[in-house]
Amino acid sequence: ILNVEQSPQSxxxxxxDSTNFTCxxxxxxxxxxxxxxxxxxxxxxxxxxMTLNGDEKKxxxxxxxxxxxxxxxYLYIKGSQPEDSATYLCAPTLTGxxxxxxxxxxxxxxxxx
Amino acid sequence: xxxxxxxxxxxxxxxxxxxTLRCHQTENHRYMYWYRQDPGHGLRLIHYSYGVxxxxxxxxxxxxxxxxxxxxxxxxxxxSATSSQTSVYxxxxxxxxxxxxxxxxxxxxxxxxx
Numbered sequence: 772i773l774n775v776e777q778s779p780q781s782x783x784x785x786x787x788d789s790t791n792f793t794c795x796x797x798x799x800x801x802x803x804x805x806x807x808x809x810x811x812x813x814x815x816x817x818x819x820x821m822t823l824n825g826d827e828k829k830x831x832x833x834x835x836x837x838x839x840x841x842x843x844x845y846l847y848i849k850g851s852q853p854e855d856s857a858t859y860l861c862a863p864t865l866t867g868x869x870x871x872x873x874x875x876x877x878x879x880x881x882x883x884x
Numbered sequence: 885x886x887x888x889x890x891x892x893x894x895x896x897x898x899x900x901x902x903x904t905l906r907c908h909q910t911e912n913h914r915y916m917y918w919y920r921q922d923p924g925h926g927l928r929l930i931h932y933s934y935g936v937x938x939x940x941x942x943x944x945x946x947x948x949x950x951x952x953x954x955x956x957x958x959x960x961x962x963x964s965a966t967s968s969q970t971s972v973y974x975x976x977x978x979x980x981x982x983x984x985x986x987x988x989x990x991x992x993x994x995x996x997x998x
Contacts, residue, residue, distance in 0.1 A: 802983060802984055803983070803984030805984075805986060805987075814974065814989035814990065814991055814992060815927070815974075815987075815989050816989075817979075817986035817987065817988070820984055820985070820986050822984060860926060860927065864983060864984050869932065869934070869940055870915055870932075870934065870978060870983045870984070871917065871929055871932050871942065872917075872929070872987065873929070873943070874919075874926045874927040874928070875926060876924065876925065876926040877926050
């Protein structure tokens with residue numbers, strides 16, 4: 772079973788704060804790293820897929836970076852808003868194991884007014 | 885919208901009964917997946933399919949079987965349901981034919997086994 776770790780497990784911030792989370796994954800046999808946003812009572816929604824070492828992706832106030840050599844990715848949210856409250860999941864795809872994802876347990880973000 | 889429909893959306897059944905959940909897609913995507921969501925575990929892969937009649941096990945496949953006789957339908961069967969299989973089940977498709985494409989999820993099926 773692949774070990775995918777996310778930290779912190781949960782986070783409470785104030786509106787307007789910037790925040791970041793970490794995803795750690797095995798660096799061997801890396802193919803791609805996915806980030807998903809999961810609001811309560813909804814389905815997970817894809818944010819980014821990154822494949823190259825040093826890759827950076829941005830979507831509005833959310834951005835992500837990737838280090839495939841050391842096996843980690845950071846997700847940043849700039850100027851958090853209450854609508855950013857959700858669980859953020861990361862999941863690597865590795866070569867040799869089929870086109871499948873192994874999800875971390877997520878970072879639960881709560882943005883308060 | 886990637887056009888995924890899960891059915892039923894909710895089901896309550898008794899221990900020992902067989903249960904089949906259906907995932908239907910309308911856009912001819914090759915890869916389909918079944919996950920379960922449990923507190924403290926996040927999303928865990930049960931089985932996945934890479935084509936008609938082509939399936940493989942995921943992390944938590946014991947007690948589950950799948951079938952894909954048509955591109956559009958991926959069925960998950962609990963052969964003899966147990967209380968430990970009470971969960972929310974999500975179907976997903978991989979958007980695009982290649983590896984590493986983002987996955988799009990259905991709305992989920994809430995299954996309770998008494």
